Amino acid sequence: GVVPEVASRRHTELVNEVIAEAMSRAGVTWDDLAAVAVTQGPGLIGALLVGLATAKSVACRRRLPLIPVNHLQGHIAANYALGIEAPFICLVASGGHTLLAVVEEGVRYRVAAKTLDDAAGEAFDKGARLLGLGYPGGKELDRLAARGDPGFARFPRSMPRGRGFSFSGLKTALLYDLRDRDEAEVEAHRADIAASYQAAIVRQLVEKTVAGAQHEGLRSVAVAGGVAANSGLRAAL
Numbered sequence: 001g002v003v004p005e006v007a008s009r010r011h012t013e014l015v016n017e018v019i020a021e022a023m024s025r026a027g028v029t030w031d032d033l034a035a036v037a038v039t040q041g042p043g044l045i046g047a048l049l050v051g052l053a054t055a056k057s058v059a060c061r062r063r064l065p066l067i068p069v070n071h072l073q074g075h076i077a078a079n080y081a082l083g084i085e086a087p088f089i090c091l092v093a094s095g096g097h098t099l100l101a102v103v104e105e106g107v108r109y110r111v112a113a114k115t116l117d118d119a120a121g122e123a124f125d126k127g128a129r130l131l132g133l134g135y136p137g138g139k140e141l142d143r144l145a146a147r148g149d150p151g152f153a154r155f156p157r158s159m160p161r162g163r164g165f166s167f168s169g170l171k172t173a174l175l176y177d178l179r180d181r182d183e184a185e186v187e188a189h190r191a192d193i194a195a196s197y198q199a200a201i202v203r204q205l206v207e208k209t210v211a212g213a214q215h216e217g218l219r220s221v222a223v224a225g226g227v228a229a230n231s232g233l234r235a236a237l
Helices: 004-024 043-063 072-084 120-130 136-145 168-178 183-188 192-214 229-237
Strands: 037-039 066-070 086-091 096-107 108-114 221-224
Touching: 004 043, 037 043, 037 072, 037 096, 043 066, 043 072, 043 120, 072 086, 072 096, 072 108, 072 221, 086 192, 096 192, 120 136, 120 192, 136 192, 136 229, 168 192, 183 192, 192 221, 192 229
Parallel strands: 037 066, 086 221
Antiparallel strands: 086 096, 096 108
């Protein structure tokens, strides 16, 4: 759902506004800063370069330490603000990543399972586009699905016996489902189709996460990344 060149240009336009708003909300000034932390990856290279250039400029101008941050470790670390203690298993699900991280201490983790093709967030965004919804699609699909019947359409169970995730087949199944219906039927049941598609994604995420926790002998489960905001996923977990 993201065009890298467009995204990086938009980052360039908005980065100063975002920093100003963040500092305003935190109630701090430039003189209050002790260091500058910046995401160095993984992610879209163009967008990352905008952030790195901005952070380096601030650190150089203010003569502050520059701290590189791993994107996925940042997602995992956010869970500590909620009081969780290691070890735990963390479902990291976003537009570019879907994996199960076994967090043994701090932000050190090993990957217990990952997607073999597309990420869950990308599947949500692409599904929203197929359904004619706006961008960002994941949020719009979630809102529409809340009004629908998740049992209306049947979508395949991806990787039912493997530990890994897979979402490319679900996207194709949605495409074929929409092609097989006339426009009037799609319009009448758009919310039902969205709910069924979301349920298929959520079912896989939850089943694989619970199975992963059981396999690793862990009783604490966390979830991180943009897909963690999905209401269907939160309710199912």
